[in-house]
Amino acid sequence: MSSVRLDSTTQDKLRQMAARKGISVSxxxxxxxxxxxxxxxxxxxxxRYSDIIGIxxxxxxxxxxxxxxxFREILNRKYEATQSND
Incomplete structure (x- = not known):
C-alpha cells in the first residue's frame, strides 16, 4: 500500500480523469x-555522472x-612533487 500527497490542482485533475474514464483514482x-x-x-x-562525462x-x-x-604519469608527477617537498 502506498500514499501520495498531491496539490489540489493535481488532485482535481486526477478525480476528473478517473470520472471521465469510469475507473477509480487508484x-x-x-x-x-x-x-x-x-x-x-x-x-x-x-x-549519475552523465552530465559531466565527456565535457x-x-x-x-x-x-x-x-x-x-x-594515469601512471600523473601519479609519478604527484609522487615526485611530494618527495621534493619533504
Whole structure:
C-alpha cells in the first residue's frame, strides 16, 4: 500500500480523469505507474555522472587507449612533487 500527497490542482485533475474514464483514482495511479515503468525501462540507464562525462578536453590524443599510461604519469608527477617537498 502506498500514499501520495498531491496539490489540489493535481488532485482535481486526477478525480476528473478517473470520472471521465469510469475507473477509480487508484486505477488511474496504477495505469500511470505502469506507463512510467515501461517508459523508464526502455531508456538506457543514465549514470549519475552523465552530465559531466565527456565535457572536458585534455588536449591529449588517444587517452582512451593510453589511460593507464597517462594515469601512471600523473601519479609519478604527484609522487615526485611530494618527495621534493619533504
Amino acid at each position: 486505477e488511474v495511479h496504477r495505469q500511470a505507474l505502469e506507463q512510467y515503468f515501461e517508459r523508464e525501462s526502455d531508456l538506457p540507464q543514465k549514470s 572536458f578536453d585534455s588536449g591529449e590524443a588517444n587517452l582512451s587507449t593510453r589511460h593507464k599510461e597517462v
